[in-house]
Amino acid sequence: MTHLDGNSLAGPLAEYFAFDVTMAVARCDGCGTSAELARAMVYPSGAGTVVRCGTCDRVLMTVVESEDRAWIRFTGVGAIEVRRDPLVDERPA
Numbered sequence: 001m002t003h004l005d006g007n008s009l010a011g012p013l014a015e016y017f018a019f020d021v022t023m024a025v026a027r028c029d030g031c032g033t034s035a036e037l038a039r040a041m042v043y044p045s046g047a048g049t050v051v052r053c054g055t056c057d058r059v060l061m062t063v064v065e066s067e068d069r070a071w072i073r074f075t076g077v078g079a080i081e082v083r084r085d086p087l088v089d090e091r092p093a
């Protein structure tokens, strides 16, 4: 089976990750609730930030930051729903 390397993701992922992520809808692996990340419970600490489901308290994601990078782990998120701009597909290539 023919495949492409990861560079082929640059275009599509640039579209999906150029948004206010707090408005993305995340589905909790624990209880199945789908809600905007803005509705999650966030627990910042010196070691990093833990984001928990507002319904069942399961860890959805963790964020650990240093001066020059960040590590973001979507531990308990089954999927993230990103609304697409309907005009994107209508623009000339």
Ligand SMILES: [Zn+2]
Residues within 6 Å of the ligand: 028, 029, 030, 031, 032, 033, 053, 054, 055, 056, 057, 058
């Ligand atoms: Zn949950």
